[in-house]
Amino acid sequence: xxxxxxxxxxxxxxxxxxxxxxxxxxxxxxxxxxxxxxxxxxxxxxxxxxxxxxxxxxxxxxxxxxxxxxxxxxxxxxxxxxxxxxxxxxxxxxxxxxxxxxxxxxxxxxxxxxxxxxxxxxxxxxxxxxxxxxxxxxxxxxxxxxxxxxxxxxxxxxxxxxxxxxxxxxxxxxxxxxxxxxxxxxxxxxxxxxxxxxxxxxxxxxxxxxxxxxxxxxxxxxxxxxxxxxxxxxxxxxxxxxxxxxxxxxxxxxxxxxxxxxxxxxxxxxxxxxxxxxxxxxxxxxxxxxxxxxxxxxxxxxxxxxxxxxxxxxxxxxxxxxxxxxxxxxxxxxxxxxxxxxxxxxxxxxxxxxxxxxxxxxxxxxxxxxxxxxxxxxxxxxxxxxxxxxxxxxxxxxxxxxxxxxxxxxxxxxxxxxxxxxxxxxxxxxxxxxxxxxxxxxxxxxxxxxxxxxxxxxxxxxx
Amino acid sequence: xxxxxxxxxxxxxxxxxxxxxxxxxxxxxxxxxxxxxxxxxxxxxxxxxxxxxxxxxxxxxxxxxxxxxxxxxxxxxxxxxxxxxxxxxxxxxxxxxxxxxxxxxxxxxxxxxxxxxxxxxxxxxxxxxxxxxxxxxxxxxxxxxxxxxxxxxxxxxxxxxxxxxxxxxxxxxxxxxxxxxxxxxxxxxxxxxxxxxxxxxxxxxxxxxxxxxxxxxxxxxxxxxxxxxxxxxxxxxxxxxxxxxxxxxxxxxxxxxxxxxxxxxxxxxxxxxxxxxxxxxxxxxxxxxxxxxxxxxxxxxxxxxxxxxxxxxxxxxxxxxxxxxxxxxxxxxxxxxxxxxxxxxxxxxxxxxxxxxxxxxxx
Numbered sequence: 001x002x003x004x005x006x007x008x009x010x011x012x013x014x015x016x017x018x019x020x021x022x023x024x025x026x027x028x029x030x031x032x033x034x035x036x037x038x039x040x041x042x043x044x045x046x047x048x049x050x051x052x053x054x055x056x057x058x059x060x061x062x063x064x065x066x067x068x069x070x071x072x073x074x075x076x077x078x079x080x081x082x083x084x085x086x087x088x089x090x091x092x093x094x095x096x097x098x099x100x101x102x103x104x105x106x107x108x109x110x111x112x113x114x115x116x117x118x119x120x121x122x123x124x125x126x127x128x129x130x131x132x133x134x135x136x137x138x139x140x141x142x143x144x145x146x147x148x149x150x151x152x153x154x155x156x157x158x159x160x161x162x163x164x165x166x167x168x169x170x171x172x173x174x175x176x177x178x179x180x181x182x183x184x185x186x187x188x189x190x191x192x193x194x195x196x197x198x199x200x201x202x203x204x205x206x207x208x209x210x211x212x213x214x215x216x217x218x219x220x221x222x223x224x225x226x227x228x229x230x231x232x233x234x235x236x237x238x239x240x241x242x243x244x245x246x247x248x249x250x251x252x253x254x255x256x257x258x259x260x261x262x263x264x265x266x267x268x269x270x271x272x273x274x275x276x277x278x279x280x281x282x283x284x285x286x287x288x289x290x291x292x293x294x295x296x297x298x299x300x301x302x303x304x305x306x307x308x309x310x311x312x313x314x315x316x317x318x319x320x321x322x323x324x325x326x327x328x329x330x331x332x333x334x335x336x337x338x339x340x341x342x343x344x345x346x347x348x349x350x351x352x353x354x355x356x357x358x359x360x361x362x363x364x365x366x367x368x369x370x371x372x373x374x375x376x377x378x379x380x381x382x383x384x385x386x387x388x389x390x391x392x393x394x395x396x397x398x399x400x401x402x403x404x405x406x407x408x409x410x411x412x413x414x415x416x417x418x419x420x421x422x423x424x425x426x427x428x429x430x431x432x433x434x435x436x437x438x439x440x441x442x443x444x445x446x447x448x449x450x451x452x453x454x455x456x457x458x459x460x461x462x463x
Numbered sequence: 464x465x466x467x468x469x470x471x472x473x474x475x476x477x478x479x480x481x482x483x484x485x486x487x488x489x490x491x492x493x494x495x496x497x498x499x500x501x502x503x504x505x506x507x508x509x510x511x512x513x514x515x516x517x518x519x520x521x522x523x524x525x526x527x528x529x530x531x532x533x534x535x536x537x538x539x540x541x542x543x544x545x546x547x548x549x550x551x552x553x554x555x556x557x558x559x560x561x562x563x564x565x566x567x568x569x570x571x572x573x574x575x576x577x578x579x580x581x582x583x584x585x586x587x588x589x590x591x592x593x594x595x596x597x598x599x600x601x602x603x604x605x606x607x608x609x610x611x612x613x614x615x616x617x618x619x620x621x622x623x624x625x626x627x628x629x630x631x632x633x634x635x636x637x638x639x640x641x642x643x644x645x646x647x648x649x650x651x652x653x654x655x656x657x658x659x660x661x662x663x664x665x666x667x668x669x670x671x672x673x674x675x676x677x678x679x680x681x682x683x684x685x686x687x688x689x690x691x692x693x694x695x696x697x698x699x700x701x702x703x704x705x706x707x708x709x710x711x712x713x714x715x716x717x718x719x720x721x722x723x724x725x726x727x728x729x730x731x732x733x734x735x736x737x738x739x740x741x742x743x744x745x746x747x748x749x750x751x752x753x754x755x756x757x758x759x760x761x762x763x764x765x766x767x768x769x770x771x772x773x774x775x776x777x778x779x780x781x782x783x784x785x786x787x788x789x790x791x792x793x794x795x796x797x798x799x800x801x802x803x804x805x806x807x808x809x810x811x812x813x814x815x816x817x818x819x820x821x822x823x824x825x826x
Contacts, residue, residue: 230693
C-alpha cells in the first residue's frame with residue numbers, strides 16, 4: 001500500500017490508457033483478436049476514471065481503517081464464534097459495525113478527495129471530453145490568454161464547504177455515540193489475528209491481483225517510460241529506443257533543492273498535525289464540553305475546503321502581513337503551516353478512530369489509583385495510541401511528499417517540492433524525464449518504507 | 464575663381480565640421496552605450512545570480528551550454544538558477560500579485576505572449592529599459608514593445624501536428640477547413656484552451672466565421688489534449704492536433720524520435736511573438752537585462768533554433784523568416800501577433816471570445 005504513494009497518478013492513468021483505450025489499448029487489441037469482440041472495453045469514461053482513481057485511493061482507506069481493525073478486541077469475535085456465528089456473520093455483525101467510525105471517516109475522506117481529484121480526469125477524461133467537477137474547473141479557470149479565474153475556484157470552494165458541513169454533521173452524529181465503539185478496555189483486552197483457513201488462498205489471490213494491477217504495473221510502466229525518449233507502449237520496436245538519456249539529463253541542482261524541501265516538510269508536517277490532532281481528539285472524545293463537536297468540524301474542514309482554495313487564502317494572508325514584520329510569502333514556513341493544517345483532518349480521523357476504541361475505564365482506573373493526568377497520558381493513552389500514531393505519522397509524511405496542489409499555488413523557487421518538480425516536468429511535456437526523476441525518488445524512498453514495514457510488523461497492540 | 468574656391472572651402476569645411484560633429488556624436492553615443500553596458504555588467508557581477516522560473520517547455524537553459532555562453536559573452540560568472548514553474552498565465556498572475564504587494568518577484572524574467580505582456584504592462588509589473596542605448600542585439604524596430612518593457616525573443620508558428628506513421632503525403636491535412644471532411648471525424652484532438660483560435664478570429668477570419676468553423680470542428684474532434692502532449696499523437700490515440708500553440712510542440716518530440724510531423728495550416732498563417740521582460744521587482748534586474756540581450760545574439764538564436772526549434776523572424780539568419788518567405792512566395796500572407804495587436808483588441812473582448820470557443824470545444 002505504501003508503495004503506491006510514490007507513483008504519481010498520471011503515470012497510472014497513462015498506463016491504463018495504453019491498456020484499455022478503445023483505439024490504442026493493448027488489452028482491447030487482444031480481446032478483439034482472441035475473442036473477436038466488436039466493442040472493446042473503454043477506460044475513457046466516468047466508471048473507468050473511478051476505477052483508476054479508486055485503485056490509488058485504496059491505500060488511503062487502508063491506512064485509515066487498518067489502525068482501527070488492529071485494535072478490535074478479539075474476545076468479541078471469539079464470543080460470537082463460540083455462539084455458533086459464521087465468519088461472515090462475525091464480520092457483518094461484529095467487526096464491521098465496530099469499525100464503522102473508521103470506515104465512515106475514511107469513506108468521507110476519500111469521497112472529498114474523489115471530488116477534487118484532478119490528474120486522472122485530466123489524463124483520461126479530458127481526451128474524450130468526459131468531465132469531472134475538477135477537470136471542468138481546470139478548463140474554465142485556466143485560460144491560455146488572460147489571467148486565471150480565481151473567482152470560479154472560490155465559488156467551487158463555497159460548494160465544497162457546504163458539502164463539508166453535511167458530511168461533518170453525519171460524522172459527528174456517529175461520534176456522539178462513541179461509547180458504542182469502545183473496544184479497548186481494561187478487562188483483559190487483547191487483539192488477535194483472524195485465522196482465514198482455506199480463505200487464505202482467496203485472500204492471497206486478491207492481494208496479489210490488487211498488487212499487480214495497482215502497484216506493480218504502474219511501477220514497471222514508470223521504469224519503462226524513464227528509459228524511453230517518448231512514451232510508447234511496450235513492444236519489440238520500443239526496445240530499440242531504450243537508453244539512460246533521461247537520467248543523464250536530470251537537472252540535479254533543481255532536484256536536490258526540491259528534495260531537501262520535501263524532506264523538511266515530511267518531518268515537520270506530521271509532527272505538527274498529529275500533535276494538534278491528538279489534542280482535538282482528546283477534547284472531542286473525552287471532554288464534556290457542549291461545543292466539543294465544533295472541534296471536530298474545525299479539524300475536518302481543511303479537508304473539505306479544496307487545497308487550492310486553502311493555499312490561495314494563505315497567499316492572501318501572507319501578502320497582508322507587512323514583510324518587515326514577518327515575511328512568509330513564498331517561504332517554506334508558509335507551506336509547512338498550510339500543509340499541517342490541511343493534514344489535520346487526516347490526522348484527526350486516525351487519532352479519533354484510535355481514541356474512540358480506547359475505553360475511558362482504563363483512564364478512570366488510573367485516576368482512581370492516584371495517577372496524575374500526565375501519568376495517565378504517558379503510561380496509558382500514548383502507549384495505546386502509538387501504533388495509530390506511527391501509522392498516521394508515516395502516512396501524513398507520505399501524503400505530504402506527494403501533495404501537489406498547495407505547493408503549486410504557494411510555489412516559489414525557494415519552496416519548490418519534489419512533487420511540484422515532477423508535475424512541472426510532466427506538464428511541460430517531459431513525461432519521460434518525469435518518470436526518470438520518479439524512479440530515482442522511488443529508489444531513495446524504498447529503504448525508508450522497508451524500515452517502516454519491519455517496524456510496524458513488530459509493533460502490535462497489547463504487546 | 465577665388466570666390467569659387469572660397470565657396471568650396473566653406474562648404475567643405477562645413478561638411479567636415481558636420482561630419483566631425485556627427486562622428487563624434489556617434490562615437491560619443493557608442494562610448495555612452497558601451498559605458499552603459501559596462502555599468503550593467505558590473506551590476507550583474509555584484510548580483511552574482513540570475514533566477515529564472517518558467518514552464519519547463521518554454522526555454523531550455525538547463526543543459527548548461529546556454530549559461531556558459533552567456534557568462535562568456537559578457538565575461539561574467541553569474542550563477543543561473545533555473546526552476547521549472549507553472550504555466551504562463553499562472554506565472555504572469557504571480558508576478559502581478561507580487562508587484563501589487565510590493566514583494567520581490569519570484570523570477571528575474573517573465574515569459575509570455577503579447578496578451579500576457581499587456582497584462583503585465585498595464586499592472587506596472589515589468590520594467591522599461593533603454594535597450595536602444597546599450598543592447599547591441601536589440602536594434603531592429605519591432606523587437607521591443609512600444610513602451611520599452613517587453614522584448615520579442617522567438618516567433619511561434621501554430622499549426623497542425625500529426626502522427627507521421629499514420630499520415631503521409633497527400634493524407635496530411637493542408638488547412639483547417641480540411642478537418643471538416645467526414646474522414647477526420649474522431650481522429651482529431653483540439654486543445655482545452657482553444658489555442659491560437661483567438662488569433663485566427665481577430666487577425667484572419669473574423670469572429671463569426673471562426674465561431675461557425677468551431678461549431679463544425681467540435682463535432683469532428685475526438686477529444687482534447689494540451690499543446691505539449693505530443694506523446695498522445697505518437698501513441699496513435701489521435702492522428703492530428705490542431706491548432707498547436709507553436710511549432711515546438713511537434714518538432715521537439717519529433718527530434719526525440721517520436722513519429723510526429725508539423726505543417727502550417729494554409730488558411731491560418733499565424734506568427735505569434737513570444738516575449739521576455741524583467742519584472743519591476745526583480746531581484747537581479749541587471750543580469751536579467753543582459754540575458755535578454757544575449758538571447759537575441761546570433762549564437763543564442765542558433766541554440767534556440769537547435770533546441771527549441773524557434774527563433775525570432777525579425778533577426779537576420781532566422782529560419783522562421785526563411786520558412787515564412789517560402790510560403791509568402793506562394794501567396795500565403797502571414798499575420799504577426801505582437802503586443803500592439805493585443806493593445807488594439809481589448810483583452811476583455813479576446814477573453815470572452817476564447818471562453819465561447821472553449822465552450823464549443825467542450826461539447
